[in-house]
Amino acid sequence: MRGIYYLLSRYYVLIIFVLLEAFALQLVYQSHKYQEVKFVNTSNAISGRLLGYVNSFYTFINLGKNNQALVEENARLRQQLAYQPGYPGMDSLLPGQSETYRYTYIPARIVNNSINKNVNYITLDKGAKDGIVKGLGVISSNGVVGVITNVSDDFSLLMSVISIKSLVGVRHKNTNALGNLKWDGRNPFVLQVENMSKTLPIKKNDTIVTAGFSSIFPPDIVVAKVLTVKPEESTSFYEMDVMLTNNIATLSHVYIVKNKKKNQVDSLQMLMSNE
């Protein structure tokens, strides 16, 4: 018994350290293993609110840029609207007949943002109360942003495409070739597209759009422009660097994409993968 007391009095600092460090490393291990940050994150009410106040200031700094992006989007939408048959009364299109009716968009504001980690999370000011669930895609007015990983009552957390764990199915617009958008963790302004065959004529400045095969993102959303493209030596694919069309670091407003048929698509794909 005296031995234990002696050990405790002599090594209590080391013991506290080992306990605390083990707890911290457990957190690190979990954050590497799972898609979402489990224990401490910014989707709670306190940090979410506080960061929200501060971020309204950063939003203000980037106001000009964001307005510009929204104006451009408006112009694009107006143009599309002009080509709609039966505009302004859209009675000719039955609900569900058109692809566009499968998706609804919920606008959200960015509360907290980062691009300087290997896995970057963005906090949004919409949560479970607004019908947000895990796994929804998030886009901005001119590109994709990421996928929702955590949801609390009032806030949600999304893993941005600038994360080494992120993977988005994309398509080369001219040739319809499919590939994956990934990030190697180096330069947050340069992403990579994998699995595009060397035989295809892909050039610099070509447009990359979403594939739309997953139930997360709608098809044909412009994602990135090709920066450099060169054939990989050992495989039959291109090595491709791309630049996102939206600047995620300065975004302030985004849209959360809800797919009404997500459950159907997911359960069908689940069936396929089980067989």
Added chain:
Amino acid sequence: MNNKFIFINAVRFVLLIALQVLLLNELPLGRAYIMVYPLAILLLPVVTPRWIVLLLAFFTGLLVDGFSNGGGLHTASITALGYTRSYILDTFQPRSGWDKMAVPNLSHQGYTWFFYYTLIGFSLHHILYFVLEVFSFANFFSTIMKTTLSLFSSLLVVWMLSAFFKRKIRD
């Protein structure tokens, strides 16, 4: 004097953590991640009991993690710094040993001493942070690059802050 010490340190903790989570985390620098909050641990008075330093470090880490989705990275690295701080201080003690009222800061210890002290402390914290972040030896050189860039940008900010708050000490 004791109360004044506690007050100054508490204010410093709050300001440094606020600076970290409200400004530095939001900087769109990309390749460099400026972290200054370890300074709050390094500047605690020398006589602070080790277990208090350790607990303060742990909760600072949790707070910064909670505000930046760090997933335990800040907690793990700052707790390790909190534990090793006393050994760093032992190595860097003056020939006559530490005074009872000694504070390991720029005003009291001078530029050279403070340079090495912060260099060692921040290196330890930053290396641990970035090694835990990648968790593997993939992209080894990119990790080294990121660590070095972040370390020197952090130290630059720390030295500027310290020089700004430097006081004349009357003996």
